[in-house]
Amino acid sequence: MAKKPTLDLTKYVRFYEQMVYIREFEELIGKEWNNAAAHGMGGYMHLYSGEEAIAVGLIGGMDLSAGDCFIGHYRDHGYALAAGSDPGEVMAEICGKATGCSKGKGGSMHICDAARGFYGGYGIVGGNVPIALGLGWALKYRNQKNVCACFFGDGSMNQGAFHETLNMAQLYKVPVIFALENNGYAMGTSIERSHANQNLRSRVDSFAMRSVTINGQDIFEVHEQMSQIIQEMKEDPHPVFVEFKTYRYHGHGAADTPVTQSTYRTRDEVARAKEEKDPIKFAQAKLIDAGVLTNEMIADIQARAYASAEAAMKFSDESPYPDPSELIKDVYA
Amino acid sequence: MARLRYADAISSALREEMLADDRVFIAGEEVGQYLGTLGVTSGFLKEFGPMRVVDTPISEVGILGLGIGSAMAGLRPVCEMMRMDFAMVAYDQVINHAAKIRYMFGGQFKVPMVIRGPSGVGRQLSAQHSQSLEVLFAHVPGLKVVVPATPADMKGLLKTAMRDDNPVIVMEALRLYFEKPDVLDAILPGLSEVPDDPDFTVPFGQANVLRVGTDVTLIGYSTMTIQCLKAANILAQEGISAEVVDLRTLLPLDMATPIASIKKTHRAVVVQEQWGLYGCAAEISAQIAERAFHDLDAPVQRVTGAFVPMPYARNLENISFPSEHDIVIAAKRTLGR
Numbered sequence: 015m016a017k018k019p020t021l022d023l024t025k026y027v028r029f030y031e032q033m034v035y036i037r038e039f040e041e042l043i044g045k046e047w048n049n050a051a052a053h054g055m056g057g058y059m060h061l062y063s064g065e066e067a068i069a070v071g072l073i074g075g076m077d078l079s080a081g082d083c084f085i086g087h088y089r090d091h092g093y094a095l096a097a098g099s100d101p102g103e104v105m106a107e108i109c110g111k112a113t114g115c116s117k118g119k120g121g122s123m124h125i126c127d128a129a130r131g132f133y134g135g136y137g138i139v140g141g142n143v144p145i146a147l148g149l150g151w152a153l154k155y156r157n158q159k160n161v162c163a164c165f166f167g168d169g170s171m172n173q174g175a176f177h178e179t180l181n182m183a184q185l186y187k188v189p190v191i192f193a194l195e196n197n198g199y200a201m202g203t204s205i206e207r208s209h210a211n212q213n214l215r216s217r218v219d220s221f222a223m224r225s226v227t228i229n230g231q232d233i234f235e236v237h238e239q240m241s242q243i244i245q246e247m248k249e250d251p252h253p254v255f256v257e258f259k260t261y262r263y264h265g266h267g268a269a270d271t272p273v274t275q276s277t278y279r280t281r282d283e284v285a286r287a288k289e290e291k292d293p294i295k296f297a298q299a300k301l302i303d304a305g306v307l308t309n310e311m312i313a314d315i316q317a318r319a320y321a322s323a324e325a326a327m328k329f330s331d332e333s334p335y336p337d338p339s340e341l342i343k344d345v346y347a
Numbered sequence: 348m349a350r351l352r353y354a355d356a357i358s359s360a361l362r363e364e365m366l367a368d369d370r371v372f373i374a375g376e377e378v379g380q381y382l383g384t385l386g387v388t389s390g391f392l393k394e395f396g397p398m399r400v401v402d403t404p405i406s407e408v409g410i411l412g413l414g415i416g417s418a419m420a421g422l423r424p425v426c427e428m429m430r431m432d433f434a435m436v437a438y439d440q441v442i443n444h445a446a447k448i449r450y451m452f453g454g455q456f457k458v459p460m461v462i463r464g465p466s467g468v469g470r471q472l473s474a475q476h477s478q479s480l481e482v483l484f485a486h487v488p489g490l491k492v493v494v495p496a497t498p499a500d501m502k503g504l505l506k507t508a509m510r511d512d513n514p515v516i517v518m519e520a521l522r523l524y525f526e527k528p529d530v531l532d533a534i535l536p537g538l539s540e541v542p543d544d545p546d547f548t549v550p551f552g553q554a555n556v557l558r559v560g561t562d563v564t565l566i567g568y569s570t571m572t573i574q575c576l577k578a579a580n581i582l583a584q585e586g587i588s589a590e591v592v593d594l595r596t597l598l599p600l601d602m603a604t605p606i607a608s609i610k611k612t613h614r615a616v617v618v619q620e621q622w623g624l625y626g627c628a629a630e631i632s633a634q635i636a637e638r639a640f641h642d643l644d645a646p647v648q649r650v651t652g653a654f655v656p657m658p659y660a661r662n663l664e665n666i667s668f669p670s671e672h673d674i675v676i677a678a679k680r681t682l683g684r
């Protein structure tokens with residue numbers, strides 16, 4: 015890696031703000047889940063709290079307006095918000111409204127934003143990974159100086175599709191960032207109980223693919239490293255596997271209650287992660303230290319983030335459900 | 348008789364067969380330590396240990412391979428798919444392998460395994476988690492396909508599946524899992540009742556007349572049998588006597604029972620939760636046309652789900668699969684009303 019350039023701290027204040035926006039958005043959904051039916055929410059509902067720095071830092075290092083793109087799995091609200099999607103449209107999708115980004119047809123697991131290069135969130139574990147190969151292939155095919163990021167969880171690495179894809183990506187040198195969000199668990203199954211080799215990064219060594227491990231709770235590390243890597247991928251197209259170490263605060267989905275969570279992790283473990291590894295607190299402390307963030311700014315950002323989430327919910331609540339005629343539309347192009 | 352929920356019937360069938368036959372083991376995601384995604388294997392890990400209740404990675408190909416190979420080698424695996432949609436990841440293991448092994452090797456091997464899991468439309472789970480894909484399995488020689496509607500059939504058919512010497516696909520209706528006995532019994536008295544006898548089983552290939560009637564035959568399976576029963580209740584209020592035939596298994600398929608019913612009522616409505624095109628209802632309608640054409644007083648009506656991926660929005664989801672009212676309308680159409 016090249017010598018570290020001095021940090022553009024105003025950019026990090028913006029990233030900090032984005033992380034707070036995502037957190038407030040997710041926490042509002044978590045809170046309103048008691049009222050899910052009234053809002054139109056249903057399904058599983060996978061929240062991103064605790065993992066914000068990955069989407070914000072990585073997507074923040076891409077140039078979406080110039081053709082960079084990304085694809086994700088079902089824990090996907092944060093990707094869209096990090097890319098600058100309209101929070102109202104994301105919330106409306108989560109509530110199955112006509113104004114949602116997928117017209118209310120996809121729901122929480124299937125957010126997308128074609129205009130921002132977000133090729134969607136997918137619900138089959140590992141199913142999005144091969145598609146990233148194709149997205150990257152198209153970039154290379156057209157000689158674009160662009161990259162594609164593919165977000166997936168540790169659980170995906172136990173799908174055959176993952177291994178076929180990584181082999182081909184390396185063989186064809188496609189510019190795809192395979193962004194593993196290693197939060198330690200696939201639903202209620204820990205890495206220890208599901209991966210024969212628990213050093214997940216080393217599992218891709220057999221493909222001779224470039225790889226790196228990044229602390230996914232540290233927005234500075236995520237962004238600096240990814241910006242550098244993206245630049246190198248644009249100069250010389252190749253895939254990179256990135257293991258982001260992170261932690262999920264909520265249950266796997268809304269059905270993973272405190273009772274079911276007690277089968278695989280302690281309340282203490284969650285509390286400790288929130289205390290010691292929170293990406294927002296971490297960034298906050300560093301930015302205060304650097305003198306670019308003040309307590310007044312923090313309070314202001316917090317208030318605006320909360321207001322933004324509330325406004326998104328209000329926009330959704332005031333939006334109509336899809337017209338019944340929508341049922342049969344968009345089956346074919 | 349016990350009054351059970353569908354999910355309880357699954358648990359009790361699995362547990363009884365595991366107690367009765369130590370070759371039986373269960374493999375799947377979250378079946379052990381997590382106590383089952385939907386709780387049906389709660390307590391099993393503690394009772395039977397980790398060789399018989401196997402927590403797996405998210406590796407459906409591996410889970411089904413584990414099942415097929417160990418079945419060929421003499422064990423009796425039950426492979427749980429967290430949702431049957433995920434079996435598509437490992438469709439090759441089912442279609443190109445499990446279904447072929449008996450025939451392809453001239454009867455030298457058998458594959459006594461069960462592939463089971465929740466299926467069908469749920470609560471706003473949208474396109475990738477709401478499918479009823481039984482037709483994809485029922486199309487393939489070498490497989491058996493079970494589609495229970497009632498707690499008793501769920502238990503009895505699952506037990507038969509676990510004793511069968513062939514690969515059996517058990518499609519469990521997610522929407523029925525936690526339906527309360529009171530709710531079921533209000534639709535049809537006794538609907539939630541399950542015999543206590545541990546040797547109670549339900550044979551494959553025997554459709555069941557759940558409600559006797561004279562004017563029209565409603566043919567369904569799984570969730571749609573329940574919809575047919577609700578429709579029959581509405582029709583009864585309007586003076587129309589509907590007979591409800593529950594198919595129970597799609598492969599083998601018992602056509603004798605529905606045809607005997609049609610010979611009496613001369614009218615038939617066939618109902619299926621998802622896509623009608625090339626679907627199970629199409630097959631049943633064709634067989635009725637072949638075998639009972641002259642007994643019909645009206646064209647057979649099909650009631651099927653909309654030909655679309657399942658939408659998320661609640662209002663769209665609700666109109667994407669057949670309601671009891673759709674069935675009522677179709678039944679009246681056969682009566683010219």
Ligand SMILES: Cc1ncc(C[n+]2csc(CCOP(=O)(O)OP(=O)(O)O)c2C)c(N)n1
Binds near residue numbers: 167168170197376433
């Ligand atoms: C092929 C397949 N099998 C099982 C599931 C059910 N499922 C959905 S998410 C999940 C856990 C995935 O964990 P991970 O990949 O680590 O992502 P995380 O939820 O931790 O972000 C499981 C088992 C699925 N959606 N697809």
Ligand SMILES: [Mg+2]
Binds near residue numbers: 168199200
């Ligand atoms: Mg995970």
